[in-house]
Amino acid sequence: MSIDKRVPSLEDAVRGIADGAVVAISGFGEAGNPTELVHALIEQGAKDLTVVNNNAGTGRMGLAKLLAAGRVRKVICSFPRSAKSVVFQELYKDGKIELEVVPQGTLAERLRAGGAGIGGFYTPTAAGTPLAEGKETRIIDGRDHVLEFPIRADVALIKADKADPFGNLTYRKAARNFAPAMAMAATLTIVQAREVVGLGDIDPEHVVTPSIFVDRIVEVSQPISEAAALLQQVSR
Amino acid sequence: MSIDKRVPSLEDAVRGIADGAVVAISGFGEAGNPTELVHALIEQGAKDLTVVNNNAGTGRMGLAKLLAAGRVRKVICSFPRSAKSVVFQELYKDGKIELEVVPQGTLAERLRAGGAGIGGFYTPTAAGTPLAEGKETRIIDGRDHVLEFPIRADVALIKADKADPFGNLTYRKAARNFAPAMAMAATLTIVQAREVVGLGDIDPEHVVTPSIFVDRIVEVSQPISEAAALLQQVSR
Amino acid sequence: MTAPLNRDQMAWRVAQDIPGGSYVNLGIGMPEMVSNHLPEDRQIIFHCENGILGMGPVAAMGEEDFDLVTAGKKPVTAIAGAAFFDSADSFAMIRGGHLDIAVLGAFQVSAGGDLANWSTGLAGSTPAVGGAMDLAQGARAVFVITEHTTKDGAPKIIPECSYPLTAAGVVTSVFTDLAVIDIGKNGPVVREMVAGLSFDDLQARTGATLTLSPTCKVLKAPALKATQRHPI
Amino acid sequence: MTAPLNRDQMAWRVAQDIPGGSYVNLGIGMPEMVSNHLPEDRQIIFHCENGILGMGPVAAMGEEDFDLVTAGKKPVTAIAGAAFFDSADSFAMIRGGHLDIAVLGAFQVSAGGDLANWSTGLAGSTPAVGGAMDLAQGARAVFVITEHTTKDGAPKIIPECSYPLTAAGVVTSVFTDLAVIDIGKNGPVVREMVAGLSFDDLQARTGATLTLSPTCKVLKAPALKATQRHPI
Numbered sequence: 001m002s003i004d005k006r007v008p009s010l011e012d013a014v015r016g017i018a019d020g021a022v023v024a025i026s027g028f029g030e031a032g033n034p035t036e037l038v039h040a041l042i043e044q045g046a047k048d049l050t051v052v053n054n055n056a057g058t059g060r061m062g063l064a065k066l067l068a069a070g071r072v073r074k075v076i077c078s079f080p081r082s083a084k085s086v087v088f089q090e091l092y093k094d095g096k097i098e099l100e101v102v103p104q105g106t107l108a109e110r111l112r113a114g115g116a117g118i119g120g121f122y123t124p125t126a127a128g129t130p131l132a133e134g135k136e137t138r139i140i141d142g143r144d145h146v147l148e149f150p151i152r153a154d155v156a157l158i159k160a161d162k163a164d165p166f167g168n169l170t171y172r173k174a175a176r177n178f179a180p181a182m183a184m185a186a187t188l189t190i191v192q193a194r195e196v197v198g199l200g201d202i203d204p205e206h207v208v209t210p211s212i213f214v215d216r217i218v219e220v221s222q223p224i225s226e227a228a229a230l231l232q233q234v235s236r
Numbered sequence: 237m238s239i240d241k242r243v244p245s246l247e248d249a250v251r252g253i254a255d256g257a258v259v260a261i262s263g264f265g266e267a268g269n270p271t272e273l274v275h276a277l278i279e280q281g282a283k284d285l286t287v288v289n290n291n292a293g294t295g296r297m298g299l300a301k302l303l304a305a306g307r308v309r310k311v312i313c314s315f316p317r318s319a320k321s322v323v324f325q326e327l328y329k330d331g332k333i334e335l336e337v338v339p340q341g342t343l344a345e346r347l348r349a350g351g352a353g354i355g356g357f358y359t360p361t362a363a364g365t366p367l368a369e370g371k372e373t374r375i376i377d378g379r380d381h382v383l384e385f386p387i388r389a390d391v392a393l394i395k396a397d398k399a400d401p402f403g404n405l406t407y408r409k410a411a412r413n414f415a416p417a418m419a420m421a422a423t424l425t426i427v428q429a430r431e432v433v434g435l436g437d438i439d440p441e442h443v444v445t446p447s448i449f450v451d452r453i454v455e456v457s458q459p460i461s462e463a464a465a466l467l468q469q470v471s472r
Numbered sequence: 473m474t475a476p477l478n479r480d481q482m483a484w485r486v487a488q489d490i491p492g493g494s495y496v497n498l499g500i501g502m503p504e505m506v507s508n509h510l511p512e513d514r515q516i517i518f519h520c521e522n523g524i525l526g527m528g529p530v531a532a533m534g535e536e537d538f539d540l541v542t543a544g545k546k547p548v549t550a551i552a553g554a555a556f557f558d559s560a561d562s563f564a565m566i567r568g569g570h571l572d573i574a575v576l577g578a579f580q581v582s583a584g585g586d587l588a589n590w591s592t593g594l595a596g597s598t599p600a601v602g603g604a605m606d607l608a609q610g611a612r613a614v615f616v617i618t619e620h621t622t623k624d625g626a627p628k629i630i631p632e633c634s635y636p637l638t639a640a641g642v643v644t645s646v647f648t649d650l651a652v653i654d655i656g657k658n659g660p661v662v663r664e665m666v667a668g669l670s671f672d673d674l675q676a677r678t679g680a681t682l683t684l685s686p687t688c689k690v691l692k693a694p695a696l697k698a699t700q701r702h703p704i
Numbered sequence: 705m706t707a708p709l710n711r712d713q714m715a716w717r718v719a720q721d722i723p724g725g726s727y728v729n730l731g732i733g734m735p736e737m738v739s740n741h742l743p744e745d746r747q748i749i750f751h752c753e754n755g756i757l758g759m760g761p762v763a764a765m766g767e768e769d770f771d772l773v774t775a776g777k778k779p780v781t782a783i784a785g786a787a788f789f790d791s792a793d794s795f796a797m798i799r800g801g802h803l804d805i806a807v808l809g810a811f812q813v814s815a816g817g818d819l820a821n822w823s824t825g826l827a828g829s830t831p832a833v834g835g836a837m838d839l840a841q842g843a844r845a846v847f848v849i850t851e852h853t854t855k856d857g858a859p860k861i862i863p864e865c866s867y868p869l870t871a872a873g874v875v876t877s878v879f880t881d882l883a884v885i886d887i888g889k890n891g892p893v894v895r896e897m898v899a900g901l902s903f904d905d906l907q908a909r910t911g912a913t914l915t916l917s918p919t920c921k922v923l924k925a926p927a928l929k930a931t932q933r934h935p936i
Binding site for chain 3: 082
């Protein structure tokens with residue numbers, strides 16, 4: 001029996017995600033969003049979710065659509081405010097969604113810590129600011145540090161460029177962003193890959209996310225580009 | 237003026253390393269040792285050094301030779317004991333060298349923390365063992381954790397496979413080991429590369445150590461293989 | 473007569489203070505304009521916190537690759553010698569003190585170099601910080617580029633920030649439309665002022681107490697027309 | 705008559721308990737022999753802490769690549785679908801709970817699953833831990849492979865370890881030349897014993913108080929000859 005983490009459909013990919021799950025979703029703005037997996041999650045129906053993402057959805061697709069469907073109880077992110085984050089901002093102003101704002105580097109590091117078995121870490125980021133309120137602090141080498149705890153996710157939804165059947169992944173350019181840390185931090189890591197290639201077709205030197213962090217792979221060869229869709233709107 | 241971190245010789249590469257410096261040296265056993273840079277450091281003459289390495293030198297070359305030359309005050313490592321670590325073990329038994337033993341994962345993580353600006357981190361590794369004696373502990377999620385502090389180095393001596401003039405690096409196979417974390421953790425990162433290639437010849441997706449962590453590059457096209465030398469001894 | 477710099481001239485002025493060979497992060501907004509005004513003979517490597525080292529010019533219209541965008545989500549390019557990496561590694565660079573300079577915008581800068589640039593603290597606004605705190609805390613030098621006063625004429629360089637802080641005691645220099653001011657141990661020191669402005673005039677538009685550097689020069693910039701921006 | 709397993713048979717027995725699809729780290733020494741005895745129908749991915757996932761068989765003589773070595777510094781190969789990474793990432797895998805199983809040697813195992821395998825605590829010996837503490841603490845399951853007693857006949861499964869600990873309460877199962885023993889909530893439970901050995905005989909060679917599983921079976925292994933080892 002050889003290892004093969006491919007599943008035949010998006011429906012199979014998101015099977016079993018529970019109500020109340022913490023779901024980490026890759027992407028930065030519109031680059032690296034696993035839009036098709038998020039849409040499949042909407043179909044699947046899980047609710048009362050906590051979503052971890054750098055942003056809080058833009059436009060009307062992907063995460064914004066998940067928010068609009070009322071499935072998300074809380075968002076943990078660094079930057080929920082942009083001209084295009086209309087869905088989130090409406091929900092937030094109406095008090096219909098919780099928000100935890102985390103500095104972007106602390107967000108990435110907390111996810112990595114969750115994946116790497118670190119119980120907590122001290123960082124100077126946010127020391128002396130409102131985002132450190134209520135947090136334990138400590139002076140190290142004469143500098144104020146804030147104690148931050150790891151983020152672990154029940155599920156990660158990740159967009160990759162190439163995947164092999166074991167689950168080794170590569171990404172494209174700045175679409176890599178939070179995906180590697182989220183893949184590490186989640187109990188169940190689900191990947192949509194633009195191309196599933198054969199074992200050995202990814203040079204072991206070029207693997208970005210090693211297979212040990214990946215559980216399910218579904219090929220989505222022509223993913224929606226949320227950014228291109230937005231550009232069309234702007235150009236119109 | 238375009239950026240070019242190449243230096244013409246090993247002598248130039250190690251110029252200015254001060255007595256008393258903390259020197260991180262890449263390599264695991266015999267894979268990834270920057271033997272030529274270490275030999276150049278012996279020539280250069282810096283003494284009273286603290287060396288960070290996974291091991292403590294094997295055979296009579298490289299780090300073992302630096303130890304034998306009496307230049308090292310202290311070694312921070314995870315595994316100084318092997319049949320081939322004869323130089324270190326003699327010095328240690330004679331009380332001529334200090335030793336700080338750190339679990340290998342904690343060593344790697346402390347170096348990464350040093351490079352990533354983390355003030356300290358909690359790990360379950362070593363909790364309840366002699367290596368946690370005297371260290372602060374904390375129970376997180378019901379589990380004992382040890383507080384570990386970062387390691388920063390004044391200098392890192394690194395062996396890479398390819399380098400471009402900016403200092404982007406790739407490695408070969410398991411010779412990568414501690415080099416990326418050490419490159420991050422050092423104020424002055426000095427690289428011996430098997431091949432210096434042109435700008436753009438390393439695909440930006442395949443860069444392992446980005447140029448921001450690298451200060452000096454010297455090409456050593458046919459590095460000594462300490463392991464091959466040892467194998468020849470064994471085969472004899 | 474006072475001749476304040478326009479936005480491109482301010483960006484140009486910042487660019488002159490970035491040494492060749494530096495690794496630099498440009499914040500979203502006016503800081504991004506700095507890359508358009510670098511002296512030709514200097515190579516600077518631009519870092520973008522979403523995972524790019526060696527960011528090049530903005531992508532030409534029709535040649536966008538939406539996997540290659542700036543922190544402000546604009547399509548961009550990469551130079552030869554670039555590297556891509558993930559967010560954790562990217563912020564390890566920032567937080568580990570590897571960036572030579574971060575150029576950031578500001579709502580307020582205090583006399584002691586505190587920076588407030590992420591929140592006006594107004595009730596009802598959605599809080600959003602992005603990488604601002606990491607950049608402000610992590611870079612070796614923090615250059616602030618900002619108009620000297622708000623649109624209402626209120627000073628932005630003040631004794632203590634009234635807005636929520638981004639980071640305390642981090643600002644190295646402030647580049648405004650009127651002056652270049654270094655944050656010294658004893659507070660802000662005026663290094664350059666535009667022609668036609670007296671020190672007292674400048675002080676009158678500044679909340680914090682200024683010191684005039686004995687080597688203070690005239691702040692000059694060439695005539696520059698506005699940079700074109702990508703529509704997205 | 706008691707028929708203890710030889711070392712290869714012990715390794716074979718461990719291999720039978722590793723489910724297909726597992727990610728496994730094999731410690732230096734006897735644990736490394738486990739990879740020679742996997743059932744043909746199971747694919748296991750071996751992790752090596754110096755930065756390899758998908759470690760293959762030991763390199764053939766004359767075909768060594770000394771950039772591709774095991775944690776024990778032996779030249780090895782990589783399978784299709786392998787990945788290389790640095791030490792920090794490698795230990796993130798280990799410490800983050802991503803390894804299904806670590807197979808480790810032991811000096812002592814306590815009734816509560818404490819493991820001592822890195823130091824005899826003798827004065828004058830050079831302390832050296834390598835990745836032992838990380839593996840013992842981080843893997844989801846820790847399989848110990850060890851002779852049931854020391855060469856002097858002293859028990860290795862004992863009420864409390866007298867040697868310095870590697871990690872507390874981590875051992876899942878112990879595979880010896882005489883028995884397979886699971887560490888349960890109430891101490892060691894004998895799951896298999898070699899033929900010709902009574903439970904009382906086994907208890908007599910064990911320091912900790914054993915429980916006999918009601919489903920205890922005979923520990924059997926095929927006749928196996930010794931594995932060849934690379935000379936370096």
